[in-house]
Amino acid sequence: MKKIAVLTSGGDAPGMNACIRAIVLTCERLKLKAYGYLHGYNGLLQQHYKKLEAKDMHNLIQRGGTVLHSARCLEFKTPEAAVVAAKNLNELEIDALIVIGGDGSFRGAHHLSQHWQGQVIGLPGTIDNDIYGTDATIGYYTAIETAVSSIDKVRDTADAFERIFLIEVMGRHAGFIALNAALASASDHVIVPELFETTEKALAAMLEELQYRRDNHGSVSYIIVIAENVWPGGLGALVSELEQRTGSEVRPVILGHVQRGGSPVPQDRILASKLGSHAIQAIIDGQTGVMIGECNGEPVAVPLEQTWAQQKPLEPFCVEAMSQLVNATTD
Numbered sequence: 001m002k003k004i005a006v007l008t009s010g011g012d013a014p015g016m017n018a019c020i021r022a023i024v025l026t027c028e029r030l031k032l033k034a035y036g037y038l039h040g041y042n043g044l045l046q047q048h049y050k051k052l053e054a055k056d057m058h059n060l061i062q063r064g065g066t067v068l069h070s071a072r073c074l075e076f077k078t079p080e081a082a083v084v085a086a087k088n089l090n091e092l093e094i095d096a097l098i099v100i101g102g103d104g105s106f107r108g109a110h111h112l113s114q115h116w117q118g119q120v121i122g123l124p125g126t127i128d129n130d131i132y133g134t135d136a137t138i139g140y141y142t143a144i145e146t147a148v149s150s151i152d153k154v155r156d157t158a159d160a161f162e163r164i165f166l167i168e169v170m171g172r173h174a175g176f177i178a179l180n181a182a183l184a185s186a187s188d189h190v191i192v193p194e195l196f197e198t199t200e201k202a203l204a205a206m207l208e209e210l211q212y213r214r215d216n217h218g219s220v221s222y223i224i225v226i227a228e229n230v231w232p233g234g235l236g237a238l239v240s241e242l243e244q245r246t247g248s249e250v251r252p253v254i255l256g257h258v259q260r261g262g263s264p265v266p267q268d269r270i271l272a273s274k275l276g277s278h279a280i281q282a283i284i285d286g287q288t289g290v291m292i293g294e295c296n297g298e299p300v301a302v303p304l305e306q307t308w309a310q311q312k313p314l315e316p317f318c319v320e321a322m323s324q325l326v327n328a329t330t331d
């Protein structure tokens, strides 16, 4: 009988619990034993785990966060740590480890596989959607939903005062949340790392669009969605610059960690359920060193190294729609 272990690592994402549930239920159906390591890679280093059974998976699919807890474990980057983890996995007689996390967590999984003979499978779980080789990641759809509902609320007060608002969304190195939240909330402008060139160019584009709106509609609200870490000097620097150049008040809103929480939307629950159960099938088929993702509605197995070596591009169709709709609004 195979023994399967699972852990969640890096930024938690809504739908991680749904994925754990799918893994455990599939294991139980196939008469495999399931274990959960706690607090990301820390659990592997401290042999901190619990047995997972189908009866404990009740009422879990709708819960945000992760019942296994998550962490960023810098110590795991050392060869010594991977050796300790391998020893602990062997002691528990684990045959396969499933890591649910982002590209950093996949680097960790690959690092472990250099020191451990067992099977290693990655499942994409991050709100950032920045993993090459899968159309979406678990948690991404919920983060967009949260960002959009928050931007809708900001729009109400922005309209009332005809103010400029700068709304910062998450996505450390990727503009997926920013672009799609801007598109879905009919925001007026979006700034993402993939398309950012210089502050001057970005400012010129914003000011030109704002002027166009003012010339055609008079005093208006103006909502700019910006991905975190893009603007040199941070959000405050952009607020000052915009206030100086427009002569208007600018209000910043940082959505922050609310985007990581909440009950997963159905799309994330569905993706998590598909990937979790397929991961067990992949293990039975003897796969290792791969991420199980989804492309065009089909499961895919992508070598772990590819998931971070290649940058996932923004969807050109979304970029096109956003650029077509800017200044076409009659709101």
Ligand SMILES: Nc1ncnc2c1ncn2[C@@H]1O[C@H](COP(=O)(O)OP(=O)(O)OP(=O)(O)O)[C@@H](O)[C@H]1O
Pocket: 009, 010, 011, 012, 040, 041, 071, 072, 073, 074, 075, 076, 077, 078, 101, 102, 103, 104, 105, 106, 107, 108, 109, 111, 125, 126, 127, 128
């Ligand atoms: N090169 C590496 N070698 C070994 N382990 C690593 C490596 N890079 C990352 N890890 C492990 O993976 C953990 C999570 O990585 P990281 O903080 O980059 O988050 P992530 O998995 O990319 O998720 P997210 O982007 O959603 O926060 C790290 O804290 C560390 O334990």
Ligand SMILES: O=P(O)(O)OC[C@H]1O[C@](O)(CO)[C@@H](O)[C@@H]1O
Pocket: 011, 072, 102, 126, 127, 128, 170, 171, 172, 228, 260
């Ligand atoms: O919770 P922490 O460690 O501050 O990490 C925040 C980062 O994690 C993410 O939420 C997921 O990668 C990023 O969007 C964000 O930059």
